[in-house]
Amino acid sequence: MATSATVVGSKKPDTITVAYEHPWVVRGAHWLNAVAVFVLITSGLRIFRAFPSFGPKIPQRNFWVPPPGITLGGWLAGALQWHFTFMWIFAGSGLMYVVYQIVTGHWRQVLFMPRDIKGVWPMARHYFLFGKKPVVEAAYNPLQKLAYTSTIFFGAMSFLTGLVLYKPAQFWWLAWPMGGFHFARIWHFVAMCGFVAFIPGHLIMVLLHGWNNFYSMMTGWKRDPEYLN
């Protein structure tokens, strides 16, 4: 028991302090999105394999041919089936999360703002260079805010560039600010790279913080939250 009797004299010794960190909408959106991102990246790489280039068809210069082992769908049509199915789950869960954060005002805790910039480096130094941990008074530290906000950014980018690639004739005006149809494909790939960069860091942090932290994304309740110690 982290919340010991010395902190709260009245606390009964057989009780546990729990905090409801993640409402079910957030947890549901998180897990749906996790599955969708996995499917969209792997099937997307299989789609990219059909024309692994950002240039013209003639002459074709391959950029990078994804190995089949990291792809989903078996062939182009199979990959497109996965992609065109899970894009709805991805967009739906993303929208669900964003709308919920706006309506509840929770976005204030997690949205990366200019004032968070100065706190990023001390936190990164702590995590990656074993510097001392900066004092964090907010629910999320600046590096967390940056990471989580970047997923929303890359998610929106994937969605909009994907829309242009999927329906270029209907949404040609949306391609214009992206630099045109060809750039939409590049940005779509870049957004995928953003997720690929986020995921390992996220998973390492989850591993480092242990079961209690992970379990809170299942139940919403975190046992003995560190900020109440």
Place this chain on the structure above:
Amino acid sequence: MADEQQPAEDLPEPAQPKEIAPESEIKGPPQSLVADSETPNAEEPKQEAPAAYSSARSGPAGEEVRDVTSRERGRINRRELLKLVPLIAIGAFAIPQLQEPLLMDGLGFSDWASGKLFGRHRLAQTFSDNDVVPFRRFPYNYYDVVDPEVDLDRWTLTVEGLVKRPGDYKLQQIQALSKVVQNTRHVCVEGWDVIGNFGGTRASDFLRWLGADLTARYLEVECADQYYESIDMATVLHPQTLFCYEMYGKPLDRGHGAPLRLQMPIKLGYKQAKYLDTIRVTNVLKGGKRGYWEDQGYDWYGGL
């Protein structure tokens, strides 16, 4: 705003733990949070607390904080886990027997949504002559027949189905209708695209001239190379949908589908059937004959 800098004299004995009556499940909140409640009466939070949980309060981000027994924790965790149970349904995609039907549903839903997104009068982008790639860099794309060796002199287009004037039509009869030339983007499902110059007869003009039932749902096409396709009528009637007989101002060559092909800048390349042989206006697609690639798993709508 948590007023932690509140003067000490406002609070009764702030440094001391509150004297809470020893009621079984209910216990007092930490002193710091009692200070937030701005009540000098230490007994009030106790009275407001629900019987099941001890003194619900808020964490720094406004999240609910409780002190619970191990049993209560198990119960509230189970209740929250149950709310996520519907998500297990997504695991159906991992079951081999369900995977294909589910993906077909997903593809079908995407096609349905695509049809809804489609603007009947919304034109695909057109380009200036400077943007058109040179003819030699316009790819020849085949499925497995390189050249069906159509006899161009004796070729006719067979028209069947819901039309007032079915029959075999010569190329000259199609060319007699007004000609449309457009620089449009040809987009392949593989991911490449090319801007080309195409000339032909508007499909809508030709179908009207044939007296076709324009309320029918589909146009089916069959090709000399055994390729086949079916197109939704809204797309067929789109002003940029052509029966194309020219590219770059010259008659269609054998590699690009001579003498007549479909050219629809609002559809993917695999919908643009080459070497047209028969067209049919219909309300019913034959099962398993929706299109050469579609029958193998590509989406039927294929709209851009």
